Amino acid sequence: MVPKRISAIKFEVLSPQEIRRMSVVKIITPETYDDDGFPIDGGLMDTRLGVIDPGLRCKTCGGKAGECPGHFGHVELAAPVIHVGYAKMIARLLNGTCSECGRILLKDERKDKFIAEIERRRELNQSYEDVVKEVFRLTKAAKKCPHCGAEQVEVKFDKPTFFYLGEHRLTPKDVREWLEKIPDDDLPAFGINPKATRPEWFVLTVLPVPPVTVRPSIILETGQRSEDDLTHKLVDIIRINQRFMENKEAGAPQQILEDLWELLQYHVTTYIDNEVSGIPPARHRSGRPLKTLAQRLKGKEGRFRGSLSGKRVNFSARTVISPDPCLSINEVGVPMEIAQELTVPIYVTPQNIEIAREFVLRSEHPKANYIVRPDGRRIRVIESNKEELAEKLEPGWIVERQLMDEDIVLFNRQPSLHRMSIMAHYVRVLPYKTFRLNPAVCPPYNADFDGDEMNLHVPQSLEAQAEAKILMAVQEHILSPRFGGPIIGGIHDHISGLYLLTRGEKKFTREEAMELLRSLDISEIPVKDEYTGKEIFSFILPDITLEFKAEICQGCEECKGAECEYDAYVIIENGKLLKGTIDEKAVGAFKGIIIDEIARKYGKERAKKFIDDMTQLAIRIISKLGFTVGIDDEDIPPEAAEQIEEVLKEAENEVNRLIEAYRRGDLEPMPGRSIEETLEMRIMQVLGRARDRAGKIAQRHLGMENAAVIMAVSGARGSMLNLTQMAACIGQQSVRGERISRGYTYTNRTLSHFKPGDLGAEARGFVRSSYKKGLSPVEFFFHAAGGREGLVDTAVRTSQSGYLQRRMINALQDLKVEYDGTVREQTSGALVQFRYGEDGVDPMRSFRGKPVDVKRIIREIVGEVKK
Amino acid sequence: MLVPKHEVLSKEEAEELLKILGIGKEQLPKIKADDPIVKEIGAKPGDIVKITRKSLTAGDSVFYRLVV
Ligand SMILES: [Mg+2]
Ligand SMILES: [Zn+2]
Ligand SMILES: [Zn+2]
Ligand SMILES: [Zn+2]
Numbered sequence: 001m002v003p004k005r006i007s008a009i010k011f012e013v014l015s016p017q018e019i020r021r022m023s024v025v026k027i028i029t030p031e032t033y034d035d036d037g038f039p040i041d042g043g044l045m046d047t048r049l050g051v052i053d054p055g056l057r058c059k060t061c062g063g064k065a066g067e068c069p070g071h072f073g074h075v076e077l078a079a080p081v082i083h084v085g086y087a088k089m090i091a092r093l094l095n096g097t098c099s100e101c102g103r104i105l106l107k108d109e110r111k112d113k114f115i116a117e118i119e120r121r122r123e124l125n126q127s128y129e130d131v132v133k134e135v136f137r138l139t140k141a142a143k144k145c146p147h148c149g150a151e152q153v154e155v156k157f158d159k160p161t162f163f164y165l166g167e168h169r170l171t172p173k174d175v176r177e178w179l180e181k182i183p184d185d186d187l188p189a190f191g192i193n194p195k196a197t198r199p200e201w202f203v204l205t206v207l208p209v210p211p212v213t214v215r216p217s218i219i220l221e222t223g224q225r226s227e228d229d230l231t232h233k234l235v236d237i238i239r240i241n242q243r244f245m246e247n248k249e250a251g252a253p254q255q256i257l258e259d260l261w262e263l264l265q266y267h268v269t270t271y272i273d274n275e276v277s278g279i280p281p282a283r284h285r286s287g288r289p290l291k292t293l294a295q296r297l298k299g300k301e302g303r304f305r306g307s308l309s310g311k312r313v314n315f316s317a318r319t320v321i322s323p324d325p326c327l328s329i330n331e332v333g334v335p336m337e338i339a340q341e342l343t344v345p346i347y348v349t350p351q352n353i354e355i356a357r358e359f360v361l362r363s364e365h366p367k368a369n370y371i372v373r374p375d376g377r378r379i380r381v382i383e384s385n386k387e388e389l390a391e392k393l394e395p396g397w398i399v400e401r402q403l404m405d406e407d408i409v410l411f412n413r414q415p416s417l418h419r420m421s422i423m424a425h426y427v428r429v430l431p432y433k434t435f436r437l438n439p440a441v442c443p444p445y446n447a448d449f450d451g452d453e454m455n456l457h458v459p460q461s462l463e464a465q466a467e468a469k470i471l472m473a474v475q476e477h478i479l480s481p482r483f484g485g486p487i488i489g490g491i492h493d494h495i496s497g498l499y500l501l502t503r504g505e506k507k508f509t510r511e512e513a514m515e516l517l518r519s520l521d522i523s524e525i526p527v528k529d530e531y532t533g534k535e536i537f538s539f540i541l542p543d544i545t546l547e548f549k550a551e552i553c554q555g556c557e558e559c560k561g562a563e564c565e566y567d568a569y570v571i572i573e574n575g576k577l578l579k580g581t582i583d584e585k586a587v588g589a590f591k592g593i594i595i596d597e598i599a600r601k602y603g604k605e606r607a608k609k610f611i612d613d614m615t616q617l618a619i620r621i622i623s624k625l626g627f628t629v630g631i632d633d634e635d636i637p638p639e640a641a642e643q644i645e646e647v648l649k650e651a652e653n654e655v656n657r658l659i660e661a662y663r664r665g666d667l668e669p670m671p672g673r674s675i676e677e678t679l680e681m682r683i684m685q686v687l688g689r690a691r692d693r694a695g696k697i698a699q700r701h702l703g704m705e706n707a708a709v710i711m712a713v714s715g716a717r718g719s720m721l722n723l724t725q726m727a728a729c730i731g732q733q734s735v736r737g738e739r740i741s742r743g744y745t746y747t748n749r750t751l752s753h754f755k756p757g758d759l760g761a762e763a764r765g766f767v768r769s770s771y772k773k774g775l776s777p778v779e780f781f782f783h784a785a786g787g788r789e790g791l792v793d794t795a796v797r798t799s800q801s802g803y804l805q806r807r808m809i810n811a812l813q814d815l816k817v818e819y820d821g822t823v824r825e826q827t828s829g830a831l832v833q834f835r836y837g838e839d840g841v842d843p844m845r846s847f848r849g850k851p852v853d854v855k856r857i858i859r860e861i862v863g864e865v866k867k
Numbered sequence: 868m869l870v871p872k873h874e875v876l877s878k879e880e881a882e883e884l885l886k887i888l889g890i891g892k893e894q895l896p897k898i899k900a901d902d903p904i905v906k907e908i909g910a911k912p913g914d915i916v917k918i919t920r921k922s923l924t925a926g927d928s929v930f931y932r933l934v935v
Contacts, residue, residue, distance in 0.1 A: 124893050124935055822888065830894045839925035851924075 012196040013086075016206040023074035024048045024060050027209050030238040032227070044234050049073050050211040070211025075237065077205055078244040080172040081265045082161040084272050085294075086202035090175060091157035093182065093199055096139035096190060099165065100150035102181025104189055105142035106135070115188045125828055132191035160276040161269055172265065176203040204268065209234060229290040233271040233282065240264045315342060315458040321413075322449050324436035325619045326519075328612050329488060330474035332411050332425035333436025334403060334456065336365065339429040342458050343369050343400035344407055350395050359401040360390040365429070372398040403458060405429055408468045410457040411437070413445040417805060420444035420480065420487060424472035440494065440615050441474060443589035444487050475608035478599050481844035486596050486607075489589035490614060493627070495716035496707075497618030498582040499552075500625050501533040504567060508536060516620050520613045534577040540613040542606060543575040544597050545859070551585040551715040584715025587614055591715070600847075600856075629707045634727040634772045640701040644694040644728050648768050651690030655683050655761045662759075679759070680739065684732060687766055691731040695724030702727065730767040730775070733786035740765035740782055753778055871920040873904050876931075881915045884931060898932040910934045 025048040032045045039045035039056075048059045050070030058068035082090065097104055104111055114135050121128040143152055156164040163170040170178075179202065184194035192199065215228035227235075244260045270282040273294035281289040297303045317338045324333055334342075346356045359368040360381055368381045371389055374396045381389060393399070403409070407427040416422060423444070430436060435454055442448060459465045470476075480487035490498065500506075508516070513531040522539055525531075549559065553568040561569050562579050570580030572594070586594045599607035636644075661667045662679045669678045699720065702709050708726075711717045725731065733740060741764060743750035747757075754763040762768075765782035769775050775783055814826040821840050823833035837843075839851060847853035876884065885892065892915070898905055900912045910916050914934045922928035 124897070126897070126935070820888075824894075828894065829890060831888065831890060831896060834930055835925070835928065837924065838920075838922045838928040841924070 010196070013198075013201045014208065015198065015201050019072075019074050019206045019208050022072050023208070024071040025073040027073050027075050027234075027238060030235045030242065032231070032235070033225070037225075044209065044231055044238070045212055045217075046073065049209070050213045052212055052216045068213070070213030072211060073209035075207045075209055075234075075241060077207055077264070077268075078241050078248065079261050079264065080176050080203045080205045081261075081268045082172050082175065083202055083204050084160050084269045084276055087157070087159070087161050090179070090199070090202050091155065091163065092136045092140075093179060093190065094155040094163060094170075094175070096136055097178070097182050097186070098145035098148060098150055099152065099178065101145060101148040102178065103145065103147040103183065104186035105139040105145060105152065106189065107146045110138075111186065111189045118188065118191065125830070128191065132189075135189050135191075159278040161265055171261070172203050176200050176205075179203065207237065207268065229284070229292060230271070232284070233267065233290060233292055236282070237264070237267045237271060240267055313457065315460060317342060317456045318453055320434045321447060321452050321454050322434040322436055323439045323442075324430075325439060325615055327428060327436060327438045328426075329438045329440050329608060329615075330425055331428050331438070332409065332456065333428050333430040333434075334409075335433045335435070336429055336431060337433065338456070339403040339427070340365065340369075342403040342456075344403060344458060345372075345460055346399040346401055347462070348393060348395050348397045348399060353393060353395060356397075356399040356401075357390045357393055359399055360386055360393060366402050366404040368399045368401045370400040372400065403427055403429070408459065408465050408473075410459065410468060410472065411435075411445075412455045412457070413447050413452065414455075415802070415805075417446075418444075418480075418482065420477045421446075422472065423474045423477055424468035425474060438612075438615065439491060440488055440589070440611050442491060443489070444477060444480070475604040478595065478604055478607050478611070479844055481842070483590075484843050484846035484848045484850070485590065486592045486599065487589055488611060489592040489595050490584075490587040490611075490618060491589055492711075492717050493622050494615050494618040495584050495588055495714050496627055496711055497620075497622035498537065498587060498614070499710060499714040499716070500627070501617070501621045502537050502577065502580075502582040503533070504581075506533040507531070508533065512624075516617060516624065519616050519620070537582060537617070538576045540610060540617060541572065541575040541577065541594070542598060542602055542610070544572060544594070544601060545574060546570065546572040546593060546597055548585065548593050550581050551583040551588075551591070552581055552713045581714075583713075588715055597856075627707055627710075629711075631772070633706055633708050634702075634723070634770075636698050636701045636727055640697055643697050647690055647693045647697065648729060651686050652761050652768075654686045658682050658686070659759050683759075683761070683764075684739065687732050687761055691724065691729045694728035695720060698724060698728035726771045728770050730769060730771065730779075730783065733765040733767060733782040735785055735789050740785055751778060751781065870904050871918055873908050873910075873916050873918050875908055875910045876915045876917055880917075884915065892933050895931055895933040897935045900934050905934055 028042045050068045118128045179199040187194040215230040217227045274281045274292040412422040550568045571578045767779040841851045918930040
C-alpha cells in the first residue's frame with residue numbers, strides 16, 4: 001500500500017449542501033430507543049450513525065462497535081439560526097455592507113487596493129489581520145453606500161446572537177438574506193475566500209449531527225442508560241424544531257412562533273458553546289451545566305491541552321522521592337511493588353526465546369506479566385497457565401516482563417523547565433515505597449526530600465531505550481547548556497565533608513584511610529603510616545592539573561597564591577591535591593571546577609565516576625568526623641553581645657543625629673536626590689553597616705570550627721548573613737525596598753507605640769534583636785510585614801514565569817538548528833538565524849558561555865612541554 | 868554608528884545566497900520598505916539587504932533580510 005501523506009489542511013465553513021452530502025441519515029425524531037431498547041430509525045441513536053453497543057452492526061458500513069468510525073447525520077432546521085461562533089463576524093459584515101444592495105461600503109478602487117495588499121501579504125506568509133481590521137473599521141464608519149447611495153444605519157450587536165437595525169430586531173432569516181446579497185467580489189476585502197466560504201453559511205439552516213461514537217451513552221450500575229450531554233442537547237434541539245414546525249403548519253400566532261424561534265436559537269447556541277455570556281448555561285436535571293462542543297475543546301482539560309498536547313500514559317509510575325548516596329548518579333531506586341507492575345517488552349526471536357521462556361515460567365519478581373500474540377491478543381501470565389504459555393511461545397510473540405535491575409527508565413520532576421528535568425536512569429529494584437536517587441542529581445531536577453514526588457516512565461521500544469541511554473542518561477547532562485558548566489555535583493554534606501577532609505593537614509591512620517575509601521573501587525594505596533586528608537582526596541582524582549581560588553578565599557588584597565594563610569588557594573598537579581581546601585568552588589553543583597575539568601578532559605563517564613566517588617567519600621568523612629548544628633552553636637559570649645549592643649546603640653545615635661540635622665535643615669542633599677531621600681538613604685546605610693559590623697563581631701566569636709560557619713564559608717548551605725541574623729542582629733525590614741513607613745497615615749507613624757512623625761530606627765522597622773534572642777512584639781510586627789512581601793513576590797513570580805514559559809515553548813517549539821548551522825522554522829522552512837546564536841556555539845559544549853577556554857588550552861600545551 | 872551596516876545584494880549575490888541556503892526569497896526574514904535604513908541605501912521591495920552587526924559573542928555577525 002502506498003502510504004498517504006497529508007500535504008495540507010484547510011479550514012473552511014461547511015455549506016448546507018455539504019452538510020447534507022456528508023450526512024447518512026436525516027434525524028426526524030427526538031426519541032432515541034424503543035421499548036425493547038433498540039435504537040429508533042431516524043432517531044439520534046440510529047444505527048446508520050454508527051454503533052457503540054457490542055453485538056450490533058452499523059447499517060452504513062457494516063462494521064461492529066470499535067470497527068465503525070461513526071457517520072454524520074443531519075437535522076433540517078425549521079427556521080434559520082445564528083451560529084454563535086460566527087456572530088461577531090456577522091456583526092462586522094452587516095456593518096461593512098450596504099443594507100439595501102449588499103455591496104461593501106468602500107469605493108471599488110479602495111477595495112481593490114486592500115485586496116491587493118491582502119494578496120501580497122498572503123504570498124509572503126505574513127499576517128494580513130491588520131488590513132482586514134482596517135477594512136472593517138473604515139466600512140463601519142461609512143454613512144452612505146458608495147454604490148447605491150442608500151443611507152446606512154449602524155447595526156447594533158447584542159451578544160450573543162441578536163442584531164438590531166435601529167429599533168427593529170433582525171431575525172436570523174433577515175440576516176441570512178442580507179448576507180446572501182454580498183457579492184463574491186467584495187468578500188476578499190473582508191479576508192474571506194468566496195471559493196471556500198459564503199457568509200450566509202454563518203447562519204445555520206441545517207445542523208450536522210455527530211456520530212454516536214462521539215457521544216456514547218453509558219450504562220449505570222442500576223442498568224439505566226445515561227446519555228451524553230451532546231445527545232441531551234440534540235434532543236432539545238429536535239424537540240423544539242418539531243414544535244416549531246407543527247405550530248407553523250397549524251398557523252399559530254406570530255408571537256408563539258417567535259418565542260419558539262428564540263428557544264431554538266437558545267438550544268443551538270448552547271449546543272455549540274454553553275459558556276457564552278449573556279444567556280444562562282443549559283443545565284442537566286441535576287443542576288450541573290452541560291458540557292457541550294466548545295467545552296470539550298477549551299481549557300486545560302480540553303481536547304487540545306488535555307488530550308493532544310498532554311495525555312495520561314501507560315508504563316509510568318509516581319511516588320515520593322528520598323535520598324540514597326549509595327546509588328550512582330545515573331541509577332534510580334524503584335520500589336519492588338512498582339517494579340512488579342511496570343513491564344518491559346521482550347520481542348521474542350530464535351536467539352532470545354529461551355530467556356523469554358524463563359521469564360514466563362518464573363513465579364517471582366522478574367517474571368512475565370503478560371504475553372502478546374502476533375494477532376494482538378494480550379494474555380495475563382498466571383500460575384495456572386504459565387507452563388502452557390511457555391510451551392506455545394514462539395518468535396514473533398512479545399513477552400512483557402517485570403522491570404528489573406539495569407533496565408533504562410526516564411525519570412522526571414515537574415515543573416519540567418529545562419531538558420535536565422527528564423533524564424534516563426538505570427533501575428535498581430529496592431525494598432520500601434519511595435523512589436531513591438543520589439542527592440547529587442537534586443540540582444538539575446530542583447528536587448528536595450520534603451515530600452517531593454517524581455514520575456518514572458519505561459521506554460517500550462528498543463529504539464527508545466537506545467535513545468534514552470545515549471542521549472538522556474544522567475552523565476550526558478553533567479555539563480549544562482544553561483551556562484556551560486556542571487549542573488550536577490556536590491551539595492550540602494558533600495561539600496562540608498570534603499572541606500573537613502582537606503582543610504589543613506588533617507592526619508588519618510592507614511586503617512582510617514582504608515575505612516574511608518572502602519566502598520570505592522580503589523584496589524591499592526601506597527603503604528604509609530599516616531595519610532593527610534589531601535592525599536586521601538587525591539586517590540579519587542584522575543590525572544588533572546588545576547589552580548584556582550577556593551570558595552573560602554577571603555579576597556585578600558594581594559593573593560599570596562600557594563602561600564595563602566587560609567589554605568584557600570587550590571593547587572592540583574597531576575591528580576595530586578597539593579594545596580588548598582576542597583569546597584563548593586571545587587566540587588559543587590553549578591561551580592565545581594574539578595568536575596568541569598574532568599568532564600572536558602576524560603569525558604562524561606569519568607566525570608560520573610568522580611561524582612559517585614566524591615559523594616561517597618564525603619558522606620563517609622562527615623559520618624566519621626561528626627557534623628551537627630544546634631541552637632547553642634549560635635551562642636556568643638557576653639562580651640561579644642556587649643560589643644554588638646554598643647555598635648547598634650552607636651548606629652541608632654547616628655540615625656538620631658541625622659534626623660536632627662534634617663529637622664534643622666542642615667542635611668546636605670546627595671546629588672539628584674531630595675533631602676528626604678537623602679535622609680532615608682543615609683539612615684539605611686548607617687543601619688546596614690551596623691548590622692554588618694555586628695555580624696563580624698559574632699563571626700569572630702563563633703570561630704572557624706563552628707559547624708554553621710563551616711557550612712556558610714564552604715558554600716555547603718546558608719550564608720554569613722543567615723548567621724549574622726541568627727547570632728547578632730536581624731537588621732532593617734523593608735517593603736518595596738524602603739524602610740517601613742505606612743500605617744497610621746494621618747499621624748504619619750507606623751504603630752501607635754510611636755510619636756507622630758517618628759523617623760527613628762525602631763519606629764521604621766529596624767530589628768535589633770537576633771533570631772536566637774527573639775524579637776520584641778513591635779519588631780515581630782515589622783518582620784511579618786517584610787516577610788509577607790517576600791511570600792507575595794514568589795507567588796506572583798512563579799505564576800508569571802509559568803505562563804511566560806508556556807508562551808516561549810509555543811513560540812519556539814518548531815525551531816531547529818539545521819546541519820548547516822542555520823536556525824529554521826520546521827513547517828514553513830523560514831529562516832530565523834543565519835548562524836545559531838550568532839556565533840554557532842552549542843552552549844553545552846561552551847566553556848561557561850565562551851566558545852573556547854583559551855587558558856586551559858595553553859596550560860594543557862605548556863604542561864605537556866614541561867614533561 | 869548607531870545603525871549597523873546595511874548593503875543591497877546584487878542580483879548575482881542574491882541568487883548565490885538563496886542557492887547556498889536552499890530556500891526561496893519568502894523564507895528569509897523581512898524588513899519593511901519604509902524602514903529608514905532601507906530608504907537610505909535605496910533598496911526596493913524584492914531586494915535582499917545584508918546586515919553586518921557587531922556581536923558580543925561572534926565579533927561580526929552577518930544577517931540577511933528581504934525588503935517587503
Ligand atoms: Mg520540596
Ligand atoms: Zn459505520
Ligand atoms: Zn448600496
Ligand atoms: Zn587568599
